[in-house]
Amino acid sequence: MSDDETFDKFKECAVEVLQVPADKVTREARFAEDLDADSLDLVELVMALEESFDVSVEETELEGIETIGQAFDLISAKL
Amino acid sequence: MLLGIGPEGPVAGRRVAITGVGVVSCCGVGTEALWSGLNGMPPSGERRVPGFDPEQWLSSKETRQLDRFAQFSVAVADMALADAGTLDADPGRSAVIMGTGVGGLGTLETQIEVFVEKGARRVSPRLVPMMMSNAGAAAVSIRLGWHGPSETIITACAAGAHSIGHAARLVASGRCDVALGGAAEAGMTPVGMAAFANMTALSTSGNSRPFDIRRDGFVITEGAGALVLEAWDHAVARGARIYGELAGSASTADAHHITAPIPGGSGAAACMTLAMEDAGVSADQIGHINAHGTSTPLNDKAEADAITKVFGASAPPVTSTKGITGHGLGASGAIEAVAVVLSIQHALIPPTSGYEQPDPDIHLDVVAPTARPWDPAPVLSNSFGFGGHNGCLVISPA
Numbered sequence: 374m375s376d377d378e379t380f381d382k383f384k385e386c387a388v389e390v391l392q393v394p395a396d397k398v399t400r401e402a403r404f405a406e407d408l409d410a411d412s413l414d415l416v417e418l419v420m421a422l423e424e425s426f427d428v429s430v431e432e433t434e435l436e437g438i439e440t441i442g443q444a445f446d447l448i449s450a451k452l
Numbered sequence: 453m454l455l456g457i458g459p460e461g462p463v464a465g466r467r468v469a470i471t472g473v474g475v476v477s478c479c480g481v482g483t484e485a486l487w488s489g490l491n492g493m494p495p496s497g498e499r500r501v502p503g504f505d506p507e508q509w510l511s512s513k514e515t516r517q518l519d520r521f522a523q524f525s526v527a528v529a530d531m532a533l534a535d536a537g538t539l540d541a542d543p544g545r546s547a548v549i550m551g552t553g554v555g556g557l558g559t560l561e562t563q564i565e566v567f568v569e570k571g572a573r574r575v576s577p578r579l580v581p582m583m584m585s586n587a588g589a590a591a592v593s594i595r596l597g598w599h600g601p602s603e604t605i606i607t608a609c610a611a612g613a614h615s616i617g618h619a620a621r622l623v624a625s626g627r628c629d630v631a632l633g634g635a636a637e638a639g640m641t642p643v644g645m646a647a648f649a650n651m652t653a654l655s656t657s658g659n660s661r662p663f664d665i666r667r668d669g670f671v672i673t674e675g676a677g678a679l680v681l682e683a684w685d686h687a688v689a690r691g692a693r694i695y696g697e698l699a700g701s702a703s704t705a706d707a708h709h710i711t712a713p714i715p716g717g718s719g720a721a722a723c724m725t726l727a728m729e730d731a732g733v734s735a736d737q738i739g740h741i742n743a744h745g746t747s748t749p750l751n752d753k754a755e756a757d758a759i760t761k762v763f764g765a766s767a768p769p770v771t772s773t774k775g776i777t778g779h780g781l782g783a784s785g786a787i788e789a790v791a792v793v794l795s796i797q798h799a800l801i802p803p804t805s806g807y808e809q810p811d812p813d814i815h816l817d818v819v820a821p822t823a824r825p826w827d828p829a830p831v832l833s834n835s836f837g838f839g840g841h842n843g844c845l846v847i848s849p850a
Contacts, residue, residue, distance in 0.1 A: 391513065392511070392512045392513035392516060393513075409513075413577045413578060413581075416577040417576065417577055417578065420573070420574060420576075420577075423573075424570075424574065
């Protein structure tokens with residue numbers, strides 16, 4: 374899977390969980406400020422990503438994750 | 453409405469005006485749908501709310517994060533407030549009391565399936581805030597920015613009456629100038645339906661026939677109702693349309709059995725008597741009773757006995773709107789309070805659908821088969837819940 378394809382799949386999860394338009398899901402987008410996502414949204418998103426990419430993310434790995442790009446890098450490093 | 457006993461005797465509270473109503477029921481969304489439904493034929497098949505689109509009130513994200521019962525809560529609160537007009541109330545003196553019977557049962561069931569199929573790590577972090585029974589009251593107060601009491605009363609099928617009674621007393625006492633009182637239920641889930649069926653509470657014939665000799669259980673439904681309750685002087689000062697007065701309420705317990713009403717209905721009778729005392733009206737001033745009338749053999753007999761005990765042979769005309777709506781469990785008292793307001797507004801008592809063959813052991817003037825015109829007078833609205841919880845409201849014309 375190319376990086377673009379992986380990001381598209383990632384974006385699908387974000388759109389579904391956060392209920393935001395796809396064009397707002399950019400690498401630079403910040404969860405709280407740009408996507409109106411709270412801490413529970415983030416947990417839900419990570420669960421959806423774990424399911425979709427068949428990976429496992431520990432709670433401690435989420436510390437400091439503030440943007441879509443950071444979350445994407447965390448997931449893609451596990452693929 | 454009384455606040456308690458002072459050194460000089462009973463202390464009367466401020467008068468409480470009903471200035472807005474909102475409802476969703478199996479008749480549809482809104483009061484017009486309910487009123488035409490109550491005066492028509494019973495819906496066929498399952499009595500779910502038709503045409504309910506939560507995104508009429510909520511964003512897609514909010515919809516995703518609220519159980520159906522909390523979506524109903526927001527919808528009826530919004531309808532009631534729109535109906536009431538501009539309140540100009542202090543948010544710190546505005547309350548939300550929204551009851552329920554089972555809360556977010558549907559969300560719980562879904563997440564138990566997730567737990568079983570996918571394991572503990574996949575259980576939604578939203579489960580707790582979605583299933584908790586206070587999620588409806590919370591969603592409404594957050595949406596409105598109201599900082600007064602925001603509470604949930606859970607007394608099974610009496611939750612609606614108790615919530616409205618509590619909300620009214622917050623206004624009567626002077627703690628609040630405005631209170632939303634109501635309840636919501638969305639318990640028509642696979643496990644919920646199976647549980648009610650297995651306890652033989654549901655009608656096996658699928659007919660809701662309150663007080664009829666052939667009644668064989670209730671028909672389950674879902675929905676919600678809410679009233680805007682407002683200090684009378686506050687309502688008059690802003691030129692509000694006043695539907696009526698929430699004049700009295702009472703609460704008692706059968707203290708008898710977890711599901712069966714006490715034979716003879718002494719708990720219900722005491723509750724009706726206390727509600728009338730609270731309202732300062734006598735039995736002969738009550739012009740109509742909106743009965744709990746679930747269509748179960750035990751409830752309808754015990755309730756009829758209780759009414760006869762309180763009113764004697766001259767009981768006012770009785771109707772059970774559950775013939776049409778079915779039984780909305782925790783929401784039923786709130787939906788019926790809205791039905792009472794509409795009965796006053798239209799000067800018409802809707803009929804008890806399904807009542808055709810009288811039960812010789814029930815001595816009531818049941819309104820059927822057609823609606824009955826009347827001169828609106830104080831109405832008693834009854835609600836009785838599993839657990840032996842009794843709640844009665846007195847709603848008077850303005």
